Each structure stands twice: as C-alpha cells, then as structure tokens.
Amino acid sequence: MDKFIVEKSGPLRGEVITDGAKNAVLPIIAATVLTGEKCVIENVPYLKDVEIMLKLLETLGARTSFSEKEKKIIVDGGKILNNSLPYELVKKIRASFLFAGPLLSRFGKVKIQMPGGCPIGVRPVDLHLKGFSLLGAEIKQEHGNIEISSPKIKGNNIYLDFPSVGATENIIMASVMAEGETYISNCSVEPEIINLADFLNKMGAKVFGAGTDNIKIIGVKELFGTAHKIIPDRIEAGTFMIGAVITKGDVTIKNVVRDHLRPVIAKLKDMNVDIEEKENMLRVRCDRELVNTDIKTLPFPGFPTDMQAQFMSLMAVTNGTGIINETIFENRFMHVGELNRMGADIKVESKSAIIKGVSKLTGTQVKATDLRAGAALILSALVAEGETEISDIYHIERGYYRIEEKFKKLGAKIKKL
Ligand code: EPZ
DSSP, rough: OEEEEEEEEOEEEEEEEBBBBHHHHHHHHHGGGGGGSEEEEOOOOOOHHHHHHHHHHHTTTEEEEEETTTTTTEEEEEGGOOOOOHHHHHHTTTGGGGGGGHHHHHHSSSEEOOOOOOOTTTOOHHHHHHHHOOOOOOEEETTTTTEEEEOOOOOOOOEEEOHHHHHHHHHEEEHSBBBEEEEEOOOOHHHHHHHHHHHHHHHOOEEHHHHHHHHEOOSSSSSOEEEEEEEBBBHHHHHHHHHHHHHEEEEEEEEEGGGHHHHHHHHHTTTTTTEEEEEEEEEEOSSSOOOOOOOOEOOTTTTTGGGHHHHHHHHHHSSSSSEEEOSSSOOOHHHHHHHTTTTTTEEETTTEEEEOOOOOOOHHHEOSSSSSHHHHHHHHHHHSSSSEEEEOOOOHHOOOHHHHHHHHHHHOEEEEO
C-alpha cells in the first residue's frame, strides 16, 4: 500500500493553484444522467472518486472520457438504458447515491444499494428518501437494496429536518423534470449546490434560489447537453492555508473564491495570522506568535466540517487551549488518536475536542482514517521532529490531486512510497 514519508520541513513558501472542487464535480457527474446529449465538464481534477463515478456512469451505459491533462470530462448519456448500479462500485463511494435522483427523473425507476457508513459516521439517507416519497415515488427496501419508482414525479413542498448537502442535491435532481413546482425549505446553501444548479439551468432546468435555504424548481419536459466549469475546491485551498500557517511560511493560494472561505479566513485572523486578500487569491503569512481559538462546525456559511481535522492540527501546536465542537458528523475525531501519538494533547468529550497546544510533535507511524484526517496528518508531520510515515493514503488521494507534489513545490519534505 502506498505511504507518504514526511520530514520536518521549513516554512512553506511560494504559490499553489487550487484544483476544481471534488464535492462540486461528483453531483454534476450524476446530473449528466438527466440528458441523452453530450456534456463537457472542465476544471475537473483526476481524483479516484471522479474515476469511480465515471465507471458507474459507464455501467449505466453512458460513454465517458476523462483527460487528466486537460482536466476535462466528456459524458455522452445517449446510451443510458440501465437503471441499477452494481454493489461492488456503490460500496466504494457514498456519492454513488447521488445517481438516485437523476435516474428516478430520467427513467421513473432506480435500483440502488443503501450506501454504507464510513469512518466519520453512519451517514443515513433518510432525508433523500423522504424527498423522493414526497415527489410521489414508492420506495421498497430489502436486503440493503432500495428500489425507488414513480411513473410520474409530481412537484411538492419538501422540508429538510437538516440542511443535508446530498439530500438537497438529490431532491433537486429528482424534481427538475417533475410535473409542477417543487419547493425545498431548510436546504443546504453550500457553494457546491449553486454550482450544481448552474449546471442544471444550463441544461434547461428551472432551479431558483440555490445558495439560499429555499429552492424552487419548476419542472420542465426535457434537459439538454451543455458545457460547464467546476468551482475551485475551497477545502483544498483551506488545507494549504493551514500548511502555510503551521510551518510559519508565506504562501499565495491562487484560483480561490474568497467568499467560500470566509469562516477559515476569519478564524485564522482570530489566531493572529496575516492574510492578504486579492482578486482570486489569498496570501497567507505567519511570522508572529499565534493564539489559540475555538471552532464550531456548522452548515455553510458556518465553519466547514471538512476543515475541522486540518484546523485541529494547527491548534495542536498553538499556545493555549482551544475547543472544537463538531456538530455535523457524530464520529469525526478519528484523527485525534493519531495526533496524540505524535505528541499532541487532545481530549475528546462527546462532540467536543479540547486541544492543549504543545511546543512540539514527534514523527512516528500514523494512519489516514478518512480523507480530511489524512490531510491533517500531513500538516502535523510537516512540523513534527524527525520523520512521519502516513499509511492508507488512498483516503487522501480520493479528494486531493497530487497533494504531495503541491506541498513539495512549496518546500515540504514529502515523498510517496
Ligand atoms: C457532503 O456529504 C460532502 N460530500 C462531505 O464531504 C461534507 O462533509 C458534508 O457534505 C457536509 O458538508 C460530498 O459532497 C460528496 P450531509 P453529505 O448530507 O451530503 C446527516 C469530504 O470530506 N444526514 O450534509 O453526505 C448526516 O448523517 C466529505 O469531502 C441525515 O441525517 O453530507 C450528517 O450527520 C466528507 N440524513 C449530516 O446530515 C440524511 O438523509 C451532514 O450530512 C442525510 C444526511
């Protein structure tokens, strides 16, 4: 299995260019099912998760091409005839469940498996299913399979008990060709929802209010092929911001949408970090003593749960005590054990972690337990004495394109074995 070997590195310096957002491209790949025409998607990083979603599209009958160099995907959904997804691929990626809404829209029926949990939590899909049934679908669940069918999808008013990103995306995609209007209230307002709605509207859909907690969809007859550009990955950008701060470096992160990073910018400034904002780039400098802070993860525009682990790495080596309150996932502290093995002083009390800053960490063998925890371990390893060996890095490569090369270019001592 591949590993990262990371040695204590000096201050990171230079520029890094953010790639397209994983969490924007995955639902948009699923949305290509909604038309038999060709779709071209640009600014797509060659990630494992993207590859698996394209493989799923091909099992449905679509033809796809993906150029790593051009960061471009072409999907021809004309031959999609199949509406059931194979378990051996579904179990690899939870985002496969995002095919449910589009397949229901296009074929009136879909057979798919209950997505499994993952290290960070049970991750139920009850809100997705509630939306589908309110749109008139009949849902049969047995032996872990779900069959969702509806000869005619009728628009309806849907209230989400929690502003779930995936449920919002799936319900929008299930209602774009419904009869009548659908209103989703208390829905997710993440930037990735806006990028999906932009894509759907270019296909001829009528989705209004994306980015607010009330979305209106007027059903249309048919959707058409289009071209689209994926927004920059705010979590990748945030990860490199922490890299600059934790190594007391000076890094310019290019190709960012600053408004997608307000909570991360604000909390780093609270800690006394110097952040210069320009056009679509951020210059992050840290040459001063930092003070610890507290964070509470919330749905957008609150502090993103996907930045929690990376921020914990920084808090672990910052003077003073900080508290992290993780309100989104019930088990997203898997990185605490690994950080403590490197000498961090972190205690978990139910949904909170109390982090006492220590003066140094020491390198050892650690394991990436999930995507963002893996990124957090790279960040800690950059400042830990000696050498750190990070295993199970496939978790990291699901969501970060060539992360070791990007860090190396900034002066990090990191290599992949
Ligand atoms: C998306 O997951 C992201 N993944 C996650 O990123 C991200 O952490 C999460 O949103 C929150 O921002 C993709 O976009 C592919 P949710 P999703 O539905 O849609 C509960 C990463 O690191 N819930 O908003 O699965 C759920 O249990 C990944 O890139 C229900 O109870 O997140 C969780 O506690 C990790 N019932 C909370 O809502 C449901 O039907 C947030 O889940 C659905 C969700």
